[in-house]
Amino acid sequence: MAEKQEEPSNTQNGEPDNAEEGEEKKKKLKREDLPPFEIVTGERLPAMFFKFQFRNVEYSSGRNKTFLCYVLETQGKESATSRGYLEDEHAAAHAEMAFFNTILPKCDSSLRYNITWYVSSSPCVTCADRITETLKKNKNLRLTIMVGRLFMWEEAEMQAALKKMKSAGCKLRIMKPQDFEYVWQNFVEQEEGEEAKGFVPWEDIQENFQYYEEKLAEILH
Numbered sequence: 001m002a003e004k005q006e007e008p009s010n011t012q013n014g015e016p017d018n019a020e021e022g023e024e025k026k027k028k029l030k031r032e033d034l035p036p037f038e039i040v041t042g043e044r045l046p047a048m049f050f051k052f053q054f055r056n057v058e059y060s061s062g063r064n065k066t067f068l069c070y071v072l073e074t075q076g077k078e079s080a081t082s083r084g085y086l087e088d089e090h091a092a093a094h095a096e097m098a099f100f101n102t103i104l105p106k107c108d109s110s111l112r113y114n115i116t117w118y119v120s121s122s123p124c125v126t127c128a129d130r131i132t133e134t135l136k137k138n139k140n141l142r143l144t145i146m147v148g149r150l151f152m153w154e155e156a157e158m159q160a161a162l163k164k165m166k167s168a169g170c171k172l173r174i175m176k177p178q179d180f181e182y183v184w185q186n187f188v189e190q191e192e193g194e195e196a197k198g199f200v201p202w203e204d205i206q207e208n209f210q211y212y213e214e215k216l217a218e219i220l221h
Helices: 018-032 047-053 095-103 125-137 156-167 177-187 205-220
Strands: 039-042 067-075 080-088 112-121 141-149 171-174
Touching: 047 067, 047 177, 067 095, 067 177, 080 095, 080 177, 095 112, 095 125, 112 177, 125 141, 125 156, 156 171, 156 205, 171 205, 177 205
Parallel strands: 112 141, 141 171
Antiparallel strands: 039 080, 067 080, 067 112
């Protein structure tokens, strides 16, 4: 993180004079109010991140970030489609929250929104509750979430939060091998100096998909 730089002062001892004191305090307050995290955005994520973060392993050791690839279709007088990805830099920020705060901060009641997320893991309880609230508030929004893994799915609170999402209209699915291939083709940048490569499934991709699909079915039944 870049080091904060002090605002220039006209006085010799570095203290602001009376005329500048009010403005100086305002600037300092704004700097201190900045959130202690960063959200990374872009159109394509590095291949090495995809191979590690999206892998649908049962035990996600070391995978403490959330990568969210999205397709946002807006339907109205002029339809439009946008896509990209979000990555949370620190535990204080979650990519799901960032989507609604930055990509779609407000829903126009005259438009319809069809959103598909491809996420490395399912949302935490707090993010799941935010998704539920957003869907209940905006009936013109349709959200499908494809996840590589289930996050803390054994916890009762987490299961309850996922059920609320379903009740609010969210379609929660486990990513199939074909979905990982779709993300690879549409959201992953090729490593520098290499020609475009096809998606190479890892050895247990189908078994792990079936494992998580069964767990999700048990939760949402």
